[in-house]
Amino acid sequence: MERFAALVDSLVYTRSRNAKLALIATYLREMPDPDRGWALAALTDGIDFPAVKASTIRNLLTERVDPVLYTLSRDYVGDTAETASLLWPEPLAPVALPPTVAEAVAELRAMTRATAARELAGLLDRLDANGRYALLKLATGAMRIGISARLAKVAFAQAFGVSIDDVEEYWHGQASPYLPLFAWAAEGAPPPRTDQLPLFRPFMLAHPLDETVVDMAEYVAEWKWDGIRVQLVHVAGETRVFSRSGDDISGTFPEIAAALPIDAVLDGELLVRGAHQGGEAGGAASFNALQQRLGRKAVSKKMLAEYPAFVRLYDILIDEGEDVRSWAWEQRRAKLEAFVPRLDPARFDLSQVVVAESLVDLAAIRERARDDAIEGVMLKRRDSPYVAGRRTGLWYKWKRDPLLIDCVLMYAQRGSGKRSSFYSDFTFGCWDGDPDAGAELLPVGKAYFGFTDEELKWLDHYVRQHTVNRFGPVRETDRSLVFEVAFDSIHASKRHKSGVAMRFPRISRIRRDKPAHEADRLDTLKALIAD
Amino acid sequence: MIADFAWIRPEPMGLHIVPADAWIDPARAVDTALVTHGHADHARGGHGTTIATPATLAIMAVRYATEAGAIPVAYGESIALPGAVTATFIPAGHVLGSAQILLEHAGERVVVTGDYKRRADPTCPPFEVTPCDLFITEATFGLPVFRHPPIAQEIAKLLAARAANPARCVLVGAYALGKAQRVIAELRAAGYRDPIYLHGAMERMCRLYEELGVDLGDLRLMADVPKASLEGQIVVCPPSALNDRWSRRLPDPITAMASGWMRVRQRAVQKNVELPLVISDHADWDELTRTIEEVNPAESWITHGREEALLRWCELHQRRARALALVGYEDEDD
Numbered sequence: 127m128e129r130f131a132a133l134v135d136s137l138v139y140t141r142s143r144n145a146k147l148a149l150i151a152t153y154l155r156e157m158p159d160p161d162r163g164w165a166l167a168a169l170t171d172g173i174d175f176p177a178v179k180a181s182t183i184r185n186l187l188t189e190r191v192d193p194v195l196y197t198l199s200r201d202y203v204g205d206t207a208e209t210a211s212l213l214w215p216e217p218l219a220p221v222a223l224p225p226t227v228a229e230a231v232a233e234l235r236a237m238t239r240a241t242a243a244r245e246l247a248g249l250l251d252r253l254d255a256n257g258r259y260a261l262l263k264l265a266t267g268a269m270r271i272g273i274s275a276r277l278a279k280v281a282f283a284q285a286f287g288v289s290i291d292d293v294e295e296y297w298h299g300q301a302s303p304y305l306p307l308f309a310w311a312a313e314g315a316p317p318p319r320t321d322q323l324p325l326f327r328p329f330m331l332a333h334p335l336d337e338t339v340v341d342m343a344e345y346v347a348e349w350k351w352d353g354i355r356v357q358l359v360h361v362a363g364e365t366r367v368f369s370r371s372g373d374d375i376s377g378t379f380p381e382i383a384a385a386l387p388i389d390a391v392l393d394g395e396l397l398v399r400g401a402h403q404g405g406e407a408g409g410a411a412s413f414n415a416l417q418q419r420l421g422r423k424a425v426s427k428k429m430l431a432e433y434p435a436f437v438r439l440y441d442i443l444i445d446e447g448e449d450v451r452s453w454a455w456e457q458r459r460a461k462l463e464a465f466v467p468r469l470d471p472a473r474f475d476l477s478q479v480v481v482a483e484s485l486v487d488l489a490a491i492r493e494r495a496r497d498d499a500i501e502g503v504m505l506k507r508r509d510s511p512y513v514a515g516r517r518t519g520l521w522y523k524w525k526r527d528p529l530l531i532d533c534v535l536m537y538a539q540r541g542s543g544k545r546s547s548f549y550s551d552f553t554f555g556c557w558d559g560d561p562d563a564g565a566e567l568l569p570v571g572k573a574y575f576g577f578t579d580e581e582l583k584w585l586d587h588y589v590r591q592h593t594v595n596r597f598g599p600v601r602e603t604d605r606s607l608v609f610e611v612a613f614d615s616i617h618a619s620k621r622h623k624s625g626v627a628m629r630f631p632r633i634s635r636i637r638r639d640k641p642a643h644e645a646d647r648l649d650t651l652k653a654l655i656a657d
Numbered sequence: 658m659i660a661d662f663a664w665i666r667p668e669p670m671g672l673h674i675v676p677a678d679a680w681i682d683p684a685r686a687v688d689t690a691l692v693t694h695g696h697a698d699h700a701r702g703g704h705g706t707t708i709a710t711p712a713t714l715a716i717m718a719v720r721y722a723t724e725a726g727a728i729p730v731a732y733g734e735s736i737a738l739p740g741a742v743t744a745t746f747i748p749a750g751h752v753l754g755s756a757q758i759l760l761e762h763a764g765e766r767v768v769v770t771g772d773y774k775r776r777a778d779p780t781c782p783p784f785e786v787t788p789c790d791l792f793i794t795e796a797t798f799g800l801p802v803f804r805h806p807p808i809a810q811e812i813a814k815l816l817a818a819r820a821a822n823p824a825r826c827v828l829v830g831a832y833a834l835g836k837a838q839r840v841i842a843e844l845r846a847a848g849y850r851d852p853i854y855l856h857g858a859m860e861r862m863c864r865l866y867e868e869l870g871v872d873l874g875d876l877r878l879m880a881d882v883p884k885a886s887l888e889g890q891i892v893v894c895p896p897s898a899l900n901d902r903w904s905r906r907l908p909d910p911i912t913a914m915a916s917g918w919m920r921v922r923q924r925a926v927q928k929n930v931e932l933p934l935v936i937s938d939h940a941d942w943d944e945l946t947r948t949i950e951e952v953n954p955a956e957s958w959i960t961h962g963r964e965e966a967l968l969r970w971c972e973l974h975q976r977r978a979r980a981l982a983l984v985g986y987e988d989e990d991d
Contacts, residue, residue, distance in 0.1 A: 138922050139931050191801065192973055198966045199802045203921050212802040212920065259922075546923040 127224045127253065129157060130165050131260035138271050146273065150281035155312075161227040163303020166282065168264045170275035172302045177237040178246060178265040180206050186243050186250075190215055201599040204546025205270075207262035211255050221251045227264075228303075234265050270543050276515070286311035294514050298325045298372065324364045326357060326372040327391055327443055327451075328514035332504060332521035339485060340522065345505045346455070347480040347488055350523055351438055352413045352501040353397040354420070358437065360386045367396075378422055379435050385473035390465065391444035393512075394437040394477070410438070413629065414617050438477045439466060440504075443512055451512040458512065492526060501614070502526045528612040529654055530634060531556070532645045534567055535607040538589040539600045541574060549589040549601065550574055550582055552633065554609050556624070556651055561643040567605060568624040570651060576612065576632030585636070608637040608645050616654050626651055662791050664742075664762050667958065667981040672769060672793065674760060676740025679708075681758060681769050691744055692717070693771025694755035695834055708736060710746050712754025712869055716834060719861055732756065732782065749773035750784035751938050752835030753866060759787055767791040768952065774937065775944040776808065779842040780835070780871045784948075792954035793981075796962030797939040798917050805917055805941040811934045812840075812847050818911055818932050819891060826887045827932070828910035830896040833859050835938050837893050838866045840915050841873045844891070854879040854887060856894035856903070884908055900929050917941065946970055 133153045140146050150169065154162050167173040187196050187210050196213065203209040225233070230249060237245050246265065250258050263269050279297065283290040288311045296318050300307050309315035356375070357368040365383045367376045376383040379396065386392070398419065400411020411433070419425070419433050442462040443451050450458055466476045480503060482488035492503050502525035510520040533554035541550035551574040559565030577585065588607060595602035612634035619627035626648075666673040671683035679689035686703035693699055693709075695716030700709070702721030707714065711729040718727070730736050735745040741763070746756040751772040760767040766789040773784050773795065798805075819827045831837040837859050844853065852875040855863060863876055879892050888908045898904060899912055917937025918924040925933040940948060945967060949957055956977040959967050964980035971978035 135922075138926060139933065141929060141931070192969065194969045195801050195966055198963070198969070199800050202800055202963065203802055204923060208922060209802060212804070544923060544926060546921070548927070 127227055127230055127257050127260065129153065130161070130168075130227050130264075131253070131257045133165070134260045134263065134269070134271060135256050137273055143277070146277065147281045147284055150273075150278060151285035154282060154285040159305060159308055160303035163305060163308060164227045164231045164264075166278060166304060167302030168267075168269060169273050169278040171267060171269070172275075173231070173264070174267045175234040175237065175265055177239050177242040178234060180266055182242050182246065183207065183210050183262060183266070186210070186247060187213055189243075197598070201540060202547060204540060204542045207266060208259055210250075210262055211258035214250055214255075214258055217251045221248075224252050224257055225249060230261055230264065231303075272544070282307075282311065291514055292317065294328045295320060298327075299323045321447070322362050324359045324361050324366040326359070326366070326368040326374075328372075329355065329357065329370060329393065330441075330512050330514065330521060331516045332523040333516055333518065335505065335522040335524040338522065340505055342482055342484050342488070344509075345507055345522075346459075347482055348440065348477050348504045348506065349480060350501040350504045350525070351395040351397060351410065351477070353395040353410070353416055353438075356382075356394060356396045356437060357443075358382070358386050358390070358392040358394070360391075361389055378419065378425065380425060381430060382435055382437060382473060385470045388465075388468060389444075389446050390442065392437075392439055392462075392465075393441040393443060394439040394474075396435055396437055398433045398435055410436075412615070412617070434472075436473050436475065438475055440477050441512060453511065454509040455506050455511075456508050488524075492524065500526070526614075528614055528630075528634070529616070530610055530612050531651055531654075532637060532640060533570060533609050533611050534605050534642045534645045535589075535603050535609060536567055536569055536605055537600050537602050538585075545574075545582070548582055548586045550586070552585070552609070554611060555605075556645060557643075557647045558624075559647065561645075565647075568648060570622075570624045570626055570648070571611065571613070571628040571631040573609075573611060573631045573633050576634055577636070581633075581636060606642055608640040608642055609633050610635040610637055616651060618655055624648060624651075626655065662765060662767065662956070664740075664765075665760070665767055665791070665793075667960075674738065674740075674742055674762075676762060677738035677742040678740070679738055679742075682771065689738075691758055693749065693758060693769065694751055695720070696752070696772070696832075699771060708744070710754045710756050713756070714754075715865060715869065716754055716862070719865055747785050747787050748782040750775065750778060750781060753781045753838070753869060753871065755781060755835075757784075757787065759789065765790050767793065768954075769793045770795055772797065772939055773948075774940045775948065776805070778839055778938070779846060780838050780866065786948070786951045788954075789952060790955045791958065792949065792952050792956070793958040793960060794945065794949065794967075795939065796945065796959045796964050796967045798937065798941050799945055799959070799963040799965075799967040801942045801966065803917060803920055803941045804943060805920070805937050806935055808843055808936055809847065811915070811936050812843050814932065815844070815891070815913060815934060816847065816849065818913070819889065822911060823889045825909040825911050826890050826892055826907050827913055828892045828894060828899065828904060828907055829934070830899040830912070830914040830916075830928075830930075831893055831936075832916075832938075833895050834862050836915055836936070837895075838863060838871060838873060839938065840934075840936060841876070841893065842871065845872070845874045849891075850874065851890065852877045854882070854890055854892040856892070856898055858895050858898070859893055879907075896928070942966075949976065950974075 136149050137146055183206055191213050200209045279293050280290055283293045299318055299320050306318045310317045355370045359366045365386050366374055367379050367383050369375050397410040398415045400409055400415055415433055442458055445461050482491055505522040507520050533556055535552055536555045537553040538549035539551040541548055553569050553572045555567035555569045557565045558568050589601055592604045593601045594604050611631050613628040613631040615629045617627050664675050666675055670685050672681040680687045681691045682693055682699040683690050688705040690704040691708045692713055695713045700717050706726045708728045714727045714729050730746045732746055732748050735743050737743055743761045745759040747759055749755040749757045749771055758769045768787050768789040775784050831840050841853055854877050863873055904910055911932050912930050913932035913934055914930040915934040915936040919933035919935045958979055958981050960981045968978050968980050
């Protein structure tokens with residue numbers, strides 16, 4: 127555990143990506159199985175101990191420390207595991223040697239809700255503050271130390287000199303502590319077999335177009351639908367629906383999983399039937415409608431009937447066992463066009479190509495598409511193979527310009543993680559009438575990004591200087607600062623007092639120049655409601 | 658009988674000693690100021706009369722040229738103020754010259770700590786526990802997560818990082834008054850004899866410390882030497898210079914910062930610190946609470962810092978306390 131704790135600590139303080147990779151790679155090379163596998167699982171969020179929750183840790187602490195002092199400390203530190211590691215009362219005499227990662231994992235796995243508090247306390251007593259931090263991060267399965275799963279996999283590839291694409295490919299059939307993966311990479315054993323398993327293949331992703339200019343002779347355009355990107359895998363009689371992060375969501379969309387009877391791997395956009403789009407046959411509803419279906423473990427018949435899902439197919443990766451990912455987009459497209467007619471048209475259709483001679487034409491077409499279901503357009507190089515992740519020059523996304531509104535800062539809350547102790551979560555409002563005639567501000571949204579680090583410092587300072595009230599970690603400000611807020615769309619909502627809910631709100635600009643009473647009114651916002 | 662201490666009034670700009678019409682560490686220029694120590698948020702220039710320890714006045718003179726109207730009061734000595742108030746300056750152990758101020762009036766004793774710590778510091782005399790009726794304490798690190806480790810452990814971390822990286826230099830961000838000199842003095846105490854290089858902004862204060870009798874060993878200006886000769890060396894700079902363009906003149910520096918805030922990982926990350934050194938010139942949680950117990954006042958007032966938690970501790974220990982809302986003391990760089 128000491129080496130793992132030291133690794134976690136160094137990673138927290140290391141800025142350079144290469145230095146992080148080197149730290150992880152060294153650890154993976156030098157530590158034995160299964161410790162290194164468990165560590166890798168922790169870094170890639172591939173580990174879960176259901177008996178240990180943030181609340182377990184909170185309860186453990188508040189039995190030992192005054193709850194008010196605990197809460198004040200937690201608010202300040204911004205991280206439960208770190209707060210607990212610092213507040214934990216050290217045993218007067220050393221209890222036992224620190225556990226290895228494998229021992230800690232074995233104990234954590236054996237815990238039940240009933241035993242977790244006592245057994246976790248026993249482990250904490252065997253560790254110093256750094257060790258306690260690493261253990262609690264491991265136990266709650268949320269490292270949040272700025273290491274993406276991807277980075278850890280790249281480090282794994284570097285540690286043993288194997289290709290990252292192979293690592294991504296073999297990863298998904300494996301469970302922690304990944305012994306076959308280490309046997310393959312570190313000891314030259316044959317790679318784990320993947321062709322007969324319903325495995326997730328890493329998605330191909332797009333760069334934002336920004337300032338790039340592409341030649342439309344080399345690229346093809348498609349609509350970017352506002353649903354969720356999914357991958358469908360059927361092999362050996364089993365079908366899986368994977369989300370963009372590789373999570374299996376087959377249970378949430380059983381009608382989709384049941385509708386693919388052919389061995390294949392397909393890439394598409396999951397949408398709900400509706401009337402919010404034009405242009406193509408078979409309408410799609412707004413993201414709001416799809417949201418009703420997301421995150422549900424059991425799906426009622428009513429849900430299936432009211433929000434029927436379908437997939438608009440973008441690409442084909444494997445066709446009856448034949449891996450076509452190395453083929454050019456145009457060739458895969460031909461395969462896909464031949465494949466789609468074999469599927470139930472109620473559940474699958476083909477993403478249409480948008481015909482445009484030039485980027486200027488495309489811009490005009492994109493501007494006219496004000497439908498909720500369209501986020502913008504995708505540009506795909508005609509000869510692009512299907513490769514994992516974002517590759518420069520192959521695919522671009524060109525999103526629609528956002529909607530803008532001026533709001534007044536009302537409340538600020540301290541952030542977590544990187545922004546711990548900074549006031550970084552902002553709630554803002556619009557006037558419910560004429561502010562000079564006694565109108566009130568009603569909260570219309572909350573945003574915690576869109577500003578630079580410099581602006582964050584300025585905002586934090588501003589909040590501290592303009593606080594009129596405190597509610598725990600939340601400060602109420604004197605309602606003097608105007609934000610220009612950008613958002614993608616707005617919907618009517620019964621759950622919000624203002625009656626509206628924004629999608630993707632972010633701080634577009636800080637309008638220090640604008641007096642609060644000149645901020646927008648609720649009516650202006652409501653006029654933008656699309657559904 | 659419960660005293661009400663009506664002759665001491667907390668105002669947003671500082672503590673007002675009403676019968677003497679004098680202020681302690683006022684945030685604006687006033688006729689008569691008593692200054693606990695030389696940090697800029699406590700010692701502002703432009704007062705008619707400034708009463709402080711000789712070392713604090715020397716520090717202020719370097720910064721503001723306030724010789725006019727300066728009245729030195731040595732540790733253990735008292736000065737009579739108008740309105741039958743007596744003020745005595747007592748070591749606070751925070752930085753060179755730092756003092757607690759004991760105020761006596763109408764049979765009541767009030768101690769204002771200014772900033773203080775209880776740990777040994779080779780650059781200034783230690784804090785002295787002074788019995789009083791009202792104890793006005795700082796609370797910069799007033800949360801139980803703040804427990805500063807022994808300084809020897811942090812100095813060892815610094816020396817180990819230097820030894821492990823012979824091609825890099827260790828750049829230590831440390832507040833220019835107090836922290837920098839303490840880190841240097843502790844490095845010397847740990848047996849480090851090599852030259853220590855200074856950012857230009859550290860020079861005056863280090864020289865002043867030496868003039869006032871604190872030996873800091875071989876100090877050199879970083880600007881005077883070529884980049885390559887700083888490999889494997891220790892350079893001390895103000896925290897603001899750590900991520901400044903200035904630091905690009907150093908050979909691949911390991912960014913270290915000596916501050917009590919380094920106890921919280923994300924505070925170090927926010928400042929792009931690679932090597933956090935938990936070294937503070939303020940009392941940590943244990944020191945703050947122990948000091949209240951040892952001073953054992955009838956009442957405590959808690960200022961500048963995380964007042965809420967210390968207030969809660971007083972409540973749990975059945976001690977009378979209140980939090981004061983004084984503005985302007987921000988020890989973010991400590």
